[in-house]
Amino acid sequence: MAPPPRSPPALMDELVEEIALRFPPDEPERLFRAALACKRWRRILSDPGFRRRYREFHRSPPMLGFLCRRAGAAVFTPTTSLRLPSADLSIPNLIPMDARHGRVLFYALSSPGSRSITVLVVWNPFTGEERRLDTPTIPISWASSSAAFLCTAAGCSHLDCPRGGPFSVVLVATDASFGSTSARVFSSETGAWRSAASIGHSLNCVLPGRSYLIWNTLYFISLPSLWILEYDLGRQELSLIDPPSVSITGWAAVIKVENGGLGFAIVQESKLSIWAWENDGNVWAQHRVIQLQGCSLPVCSLSSPYRIAALAEDGACLICWNSGSGVFAIDLKLGWSTKIATLSDVSFVIPYMCFYTPALGAPSTSEGSGAGVSNA
Numbered sequence: 001m002a003p004p005p006r007s008p009p010a011l012m013d014e015l016v017e018e019i020a021l022r023f024p025p026d027e028p029e030r031l032f033r034a035a036l037a038c039k040r041w042r043r044i045l046s047d048p049g050f051r052r053r054y055r056e057f058h059r060s061p062p063m064l065g066f067l068c069r070r071a072g073a074a075v076f077t078p079t080t081s082l083r084l085p086s087a088d089l090s091i092p093n094l095i096p097m098d099a100r101h102g103r104v105l106f107y108a109l110s111s112p113g114s115r116s117i118t119v120l121v122v123w124n125p126f127t128g129e130e131r132r133l134d135t136p137t138i139p140i141s142w143a144s145s146s147a148a149f150l151c152t153a154a155g156c157s158h159l160d161c162p163r164g165g166p167f168s169v170v171l172v173a174t175d176a177s178f179g180s181t182s183a184r185v186f187s188s189e190t191g192a193w194r195s196a197a198s199i200g201h202s203l204n205c206v207l208p209g210r211s212y213l214i215w216n217t218l219y220f221i222s223l224p225s226l227w228i229l230e231y232d233l234g235r236q237e238l239s240l241i242d243p244p245s246v247s248i249t250g251w252a253a254v255i256k257v258e259n260g261g262l263g264f265a266i267v268q269e270s271k272l273s274i275w276a277w278e279n280d281g282n283v284w285a286q287h288r289v290i291q292l293q294g295c296s297l298p299v300c301s302l303s304s305p306y307r308i309a310a311l312a313e314d315g316a317c318l319i320c321w322n323s324g325s326g327v328f329a330i331d332l333k334l335g336w337s338t339k340i341a342t343l344s345d346v347s348f349v350i351p352y353m354c355f356y357t358p359a360l361g362a363p364s365t366s367e368g369s370g371a372g373v374s375n376a
Contacts, residue, residue: 066352094106146172149168217231252265309350
């Protein structure tokens with residue numbers, strides 16, 4: 001009688017790692033399924049060393065979902081089949097302002113139709129942890145201010161920010177009666193706000209919505225002419241940059257161009273025009289033009305133009321939406337779009353970017369058991 005066939009040899013641990021490293025980060029369910037295949041794979045993929053290599057290999061965290069305001073409430077919409085553990089919001093009357101380094105920043109309004117901000121809320125979608133921050137002792141309207149969240153953990157690469165670690169919030173607000181915009185900074189370590197910088201100008205207001213971080217500088221859009229408000233985190237200085245000298249009739253977003261510098265994306269009817277800031281001459285140069293219809297975006301009317309926001313701070317993608325067509329992600333390198341939600345009548349769309357890797361009961365440096373969360 002012939003002996004039974006031998007089982008194929010098991011893959012070496014190193015080969016399992018090399019294969020799993022190449023799983024796309026925007027499909028985190030693949031890692032979880034592999035980790036559940038057997039105890040050995042679970043041990044390999046739950047190891048903190050593998051999770052660190054995985055983040056370093058891919059560098060840019062994927063979008064796991066986006067936040068928006070819809071029907072007077074803040075909503076988290078996942079864009080992967082793997083749902084976050086605590087992605088339900090428990091505070092009413094929220095407006096999403098920013099998402100960075102694994103956490104989300106909201107304005108909380110006194111009532112659904114109010115412009116008055118009562119508190120700022122920092123929220124972790126993985127744990128459900130909420131921290132409420134009192135507003136600075138100045139009148140602030142959501143319609144003329146914006147805010148940014150930043151991890152401030154010492155030595156952090158921001159690929160794996162410590163859960164619940166120290167942070168700061170930068171709030172910029174326009175006081176039209178005095179013709180000035182000021183920046184105030186909250187530190188979680190001191191629990192207090194401090195005045196950081198102020199600039200006089202003729203702006204109507206800072207446009208509420210997601211800020212953009214390039215190196216050590218935050219950028220905000222301001223109205224009426226879409227000037228860029230620049231806040232240098234090191235020097236703690238505010239300054240203004242004129243937009244490109246073109247007719248701007250649509251929406252715009254600050255992005256990072258391929259060389260790591262400042263870019264500006266403008267929706268002009270059926271095209272997306274991308275400009276790059278040249279520091280040596282302090283001028284804008286047209287960088288690229290993308291036909292939106294060529295990206296497979298539905299044709300929209302002038303009464304309902306597409307709005308845009310930066311999807312990732314590597315400058316590779318934009319998130320795009322309007323009142324009737326849904327929400328899309330545009331890959332600026334490939335020039336194509338993907339519909340990520342069918343929602344309509346949304347505002348304040350803020351992408352949530354984060355690695356999500358298994359830590360299924362394995363020893364962990366900061367995450368504990370369960371899913372390992374890596375932030376950016």
